[in-house]
Amino acid sequence: MALQMGVIGYGGRIRGVIDSFIRVLDPAANVVAITDIRNEEIRGELGSAAESIRFYDDADRMLDAERLDGVLIGTRCDMHTPMAIKVMSRNLPMYLEKPVATSMDQVLALHYAAKRYTAPCVVSFPMRLSPLAMKARQLILDGAIGKLEHIQAVNNVSYGSVYFDSWYRDYRVTQGLFLQKATHDIDYVSFIAGERPKLVAAMMSRGRVYGGRKPAGLWCSACDEVESCPESPFWKRKVKGLQPAWRGNEDHPCCFGKDIGDDKTGCNEDSSSCLLQFESGLQAVYTQNFFVRRDAGERGATLIGYDGTIQFDWCKNILKLTRHHEHETISYNMGSEIDGHGGGDIELAHDFVRAMRHRDSGRSPLTAGIQSALVCLTCRTSAERRQFLEVPYPA
Template identity: 40%
Template sequence: MRKYLHKNLDDAHFGCFSMDMKIGVIGLGKRLNHMVNTCMREAEPELSVVAAIDPDEAAVREALPEKEAKAVKFVRSVEELAAAGVDAIAVGTRCNLHAKYAMDVAVTGLPLFLEKPIATTLEDAMAMESAFQDTQTKVVVSFPLRASPLCVRVKHLLDEGALGIPQHVMAVNYVPYGDVYFNSWYRDYGVTGGLFLQKATHDFDYLAYCLRSPIVRVGAMKSCGRVYREAKFAEVDPDPNCGFYEQIGTPETGMNEDSSSALIEFENGAQGVYTQVFYSKRGAARRGATFSGHQGTLSFDWYANQATLIHHFQPFEDKIQVDSDLHHHGGDGVLADNFVKVVRGEASSISNVWAGLQSVYACLAAKESADKGEFCEVRQLKKVGMGEASYH
């Protein structure tokens, strides 16, 4: 990796100076396009995409600025990508390929921006855990919720003891755009692995982050095929309250859920309840949590951009309003800035690979629990201290 140096001592307080920052991309779809071409370029104006692995060459060239579109080199392997002189790599493929490419990048030692979920099977997650134990590769996992200003403020209040010891959390995600998980490529259960892995990976992560503790046990349930159904059944079941879509599967063959819920236990003894619903619309959108302790109750909602702290033993109620309405509630910009600093060697990741894996293990346990109808233990990272999982 090429080095980034201060221009001179007088400029040091302005941050790191670089002539450019060259990255390689793997799967430049809608999500990674946003992160690279909007967020990362804002954090580093001299960033350029110089190499890519993507089957849709035309779409990649169309997404890039004209000069880069003409010069970008298309390759077939991570080894070739690294050989193209890149300073870092960003992975935004379909979900079931995240782990494979991440492990390939681990061999190179290059900084990595990795989309979530970082794995969709236990086998892939365990292989990643092994692959990243001895690598120098620094990873920023795409967990913008934990990086959002509102979540960071909530965590600070919890850390400061506003509730005493947090004992319980109730979290919800009422998704107003749930159709996307049935009318686009997300409908492929073999790719997503279900919506605990696809959506709750964000929520389980920010809950563990706020409570400074991993999830250790899960009891979950799910509802499939009651609202969203396979299109071939539309003729025999023309229920106007149902949405029928092509090739979304069945409860028997595997399909994304209409809704799912989990009871969760944290290592520090706190308990939680989580629910995600995918048929909500318009003003029904909700995403956030209510934390409670003996001293108070703290609630927040990203869609409302606000938090409320109720003091149990004082006649006060504090309101916090976030003065922004940014994509992913402001977290994407924070992640991009952090990734640029990681590449420069100026910062550590605020959402590292261990946090990504711990979230995957919790989601896989929830998925298993919903299938079996019983509580399931969450695999814990064996060799990595929890401080390294970015919970502190």
């Protein structure tokens, strides 16, 4: 029997997950129902494929009316928790985009709803399931570097303008780039470590690079600097050819606009960092930057034990194991065919297909999503208060 999927929030990300990954694994899997606030637009985008889909403007009505094998939630960040709770109350398998929550109240609401939810949930954390992270985790489990003692994780985001020139600039929706971006990295670091962060200390800088100077509501095309600004599609794309590949030659709101926010209203950070101490005493540091460009982009970690070091980078797709007390360094190249968040998206899709078919629990569970959101929120509070803080895990 073909799998019947419902979608809440049929936007760019979830459509990519369905079309590029779930349908590759199971071509018969069907989106039979969509709840969105852009239904007419989506009908237009899908053309004749929309004829077999029932459209709703209310998620409860869809969930009550349809017999679904699973539901995917791909709304923007602030709506993930309320939509997830609707799906959880029907005990249906769920694919949930990250961050799973954007406030402490949402974290707690999800945590308590999860106590009664027994269906599998796949949280959209592809990095942890990528071949590189899985290899690193396996090497540690095999004792290749001895006991893991120190993690140094880096995310230099070469396409970071997207967090200031698209909907991501709206802090009310994202609640900042710990939740938006670091949620992945804190998750894979915890997954590899096999334990939870206990204590955090964080710092962030805002309004020093992006935001703040130009009038609110300004778009590139109306700006008198359109021919010289490095953020303008005209300059980057047509003159320098430096536009990050996946952002087209699009007009966009100004990255330096006053409407991006400030320290009082909240604002996505230009860069941020955190120290994490895990329950065993293992120490980690993570740092992210949104204004590096081109070859300076990197995302990965250095994992150090007394007997060795593992270093990996998703931008190059390589992992290196250095044995400290042997004349031995081993390099692993994961191959150029890997696509979709370092190969993690197809693994998530695989887990979700199994969740729908067999109710198998996946390798990226709701508990991981809740834990990561909670650590990210604690990092943000630590940065705001300039304090070390214990992560307040609920009972």
